Amino acid sequence: MTQRVAACQISDLEVGQMQQFSVADQEILLARLETGFYATAAHCSHYGAPLVNGVLQGDRVVCPWHNACFNVTSGAMLEPPGRNHLRQYPTEIEADTVYVKLPETAESAHVLPALAAPDTQADSRTFAIVGGGAAGSAAAEMLRQVGFQGKIIIFSDDSQLPYDRTALSKSYLQSDTVNDPSLLRSADFYQQYGIEVKTEVRVSQIDVAAQQLTYGDSTLRYDALLLATGGKIRQLPVAGADLENVFTLRSAADAKAILRAAQTAKHAVIIGAGFIGMEVAASLKQQGLSVTVVAPSSVPFEKVLGKPVGQLFQQIHQAQGVQFRLGTKATELQGDTQVKSVVLENGETLQADLAVVGIGVDPATELAQGLALDDDDSSILVNQYLQAAPGVYAAGDIAKFPHFMTGEPVRIEHWRLALQHGRIAACNMAGQTVPFKAVPFFWTGQFDIKLRYIGHAESWDDLIIQGSLDNKSFLAFYSQAGQVLAVAGAGRDRDIAAISELMRLGQMPAAEAIKKTDIDWSKQLAK
Template identity: 40%
Template sequence: MSKDSSAASERDFTQGVPLDDIADDGILTGQVGDESVLLVRKGGELFAVAATCTHYGGPLAEGLVVGDTIRCPWHHAAFCLRDGQVAHAPALDGLKCWRVEQSGGRAFVREALPAEAPPKLSTAKVPVSVMIIGGGAAGNAAAMTLRSEGYEGPITVWSADASPPYDRPNLSKDYLAGTADPAWLPLRSPEFYAEQRIAVRCDQRVVQIDPASKTLALANGAHEHYGALLLATGATPIRLAIPGAQLHHVMVLRSLADCNALIARLATTRRCVVVGAGFIGLEAAAALRTRGVEVHVVMRGTHPMEKVLGAALGDMLKKLHESHGVVFHVDADVNEITATSVKLSTGDELPAELVVAGIGVTPEIALAQQAGLAIDRGVAVNEYLQTSAAGVYAAGDIARWPDPHTGQRIRVEHWVVAERQGVVAARNMLGKQQRFEAVPFFWTQHYDLAINYVGHAEGWDRVDIDGDPVAHVCAATYWRGNQRLAVATVGRDLESLRAEAAFEAQTPVQ
């Protein structure tokens, strides 16, 4: 990929640009009227698309062209250059596109192209109705995909959450830190769901599934029939099991309600103890420090997130948090919580008006177990995300699938994976028979530092570090023997995209 100079952002594409200015897989930035546009060359073809990712507004000019897609450097959303449609989550909306004309050795960007209409589906090949249990990333993505693929039947999302689908990753990041507008959180407006004829039933818990009769039972006693079913029940936080864990100031952070309750307590909180130094614990610590709260983190081991990122990046995160005033208590457990303090296994006692437990989650598989579905440390699915019951699919935190990149069955608890699985499950409900082959991706944010991670490494025998973690510019590659399992990058967004593309291109493990 090549990028032009900043001055080129003022280029008027309607006046034309020399074809020689655009290298193959190259990106030029310019304007069409008052809109920022990218001109991309792929072989002998030229494409003009909007310059900003529709997820969090990432600059696509700093991204990567892979095949006929352009990929965002921030969170790896991908868009088709031909029609602007979303190729990879986490983006929900496609890109605006323009027609490109070549004449006299120059490229001219002309009128905007109309959005692609959904395809027509044969009603004989699709379920009479679709029900989705879970209103998180996978469930929301599946419902939207069904409509974008042309499905016209009834779609109902049953969610135990009191709020319509929202941007869960934001809860432990900018929203908790007070730097995100609450209006950013809903993934879609009520009007959108109404227009798309997607019935979102919040605060409704499904208590039983009968795959034989294709029915489900609700906690209120009602029974519903489905044509196809997606289980996307997500995960629930693990609670502390120690004296004092039930006190009102001991909290977890999973739902919007959890986050709002936590924020409400900050008005009277000066000191917080975070139990656990994983994703949620450390992101919450950063957000609370941004609000000026004194934060102590209690953790087992000596390096935060060492099981996921290794010692070098764990040490980098520890030093980053310490530079912002976070105090770590390593090789420690919490033995007891009182109304005013936290007592540690080391003998220390920490004053605290608030305790946040971030010690992991457990997949919500009770419904699947009750229904007699195959269980394998999650809900077992095949490469099409089908469970052991006909017409029942699973996606997101609960799904354990055969990963072609590692040759293992894996389960991943990350937002982007859940969204991408929701898309594939929806397509397969419509008879597409699409294998789920996406490379797992996640990002984590701490103050102004982000780590992007592609691949999956539950265990490794070496980590190669390129660059300087202290300077927050580096890449860590995780290996088992000669097999590259995953790559984590800091300050190297383009390298992260290239790693993802390389994993996609490699021969699947048999």
């Protein structure tokens, strides 16, 4: 049974506008397009952001928090990190009133995408996915979405089913208890849709010519292969790095070990001032530990965000009591069996009963025999379809792919981009021809600041700051030769969402235009 609810008057919304309204315990997003009025669930299927605070471009709404995208006419999820579609509700117009037809009993706001049932008699092919992270799990699911009915096997050296790695350094380390992280999908989901996930299984060899891989004492012949092995943690090359309570953070097991140690530790030293190091520093400080960050850079995030934004993050951490030792390195970790102190290059010794090393990752491409690798970082070279060789694809941290905005080969270590890679690779494995043309995006949350970053700039010759760094409400534009390559922002979520669409459409204004005027980015997108 349905109920007809008056949502608004026709004149209340112009074309290209959205509004949110509530009926009992149902929250609805109403959008007006040239073709009419459309109603869907109001909140993103990732972390529940109100989509009305995002932007509407054509029939596409962009989430203001993590850039998931949905089609407002159907509710379909177009871009991750959302996993499910939005529930869609019929609308009708009578006189000047827009009505929405809602179920009398509230239903789930989000709907699982239509997935093909596995049927190896209809399709006898086997698709192998090596890596159970963001790219691998997204690919497996997308294969079913595009109708693949053959066998899908994920090989994962992790002990758990695919989970949200982005939470490990943030909310997970701020928890009171040591639990398993949130799974992306349940075990029942993988079983129902015939996706076999082999956990704690390490693939030891791949023979591209024979289309065969080896794991343990077994071999598997595959028809298509996706390599999504991610990054391998860089180890600290100093004495004492193998002491107890010295950690790196890549997996749920790592996060659990850090959280257990944090329950009794008092003094944490974080080695590295990148995103993992700084997020862990914020989380452990919120657990009540004394925290000191050690890094050779002059400010955190200097190479990625530049000095002004890096200084802001340092000031935010210092205001919460985090200490910094910058422009120096750790040369030794001391202790009998467990770490007790960290010795710095400048001669200072820091007390530490817990240390976390976050000095980056390298592509885990040891299995990539027979594939073309980049000379600089040994990443796998792929084309715009994420193909490394006939029948072989690579996605995520290990893939160097042509950036659609510049044509330059890039490798990007973003969780959302890995999800995007996995989805596009799956389409092409299944026989479609879909180039990768998504705009990279990442986010970080530390204490009271949440920063979003759209685009990709490995270097820049001009940095334009608009807004107020002191008030944590700003946009930072990174440009090279007048072209804006990336934008970072805090307190400007809708602007970042609008800028992401302008970049996708190839309509981003030049740096000089941005310098001359304070652009209303939603209006710029609507032009």
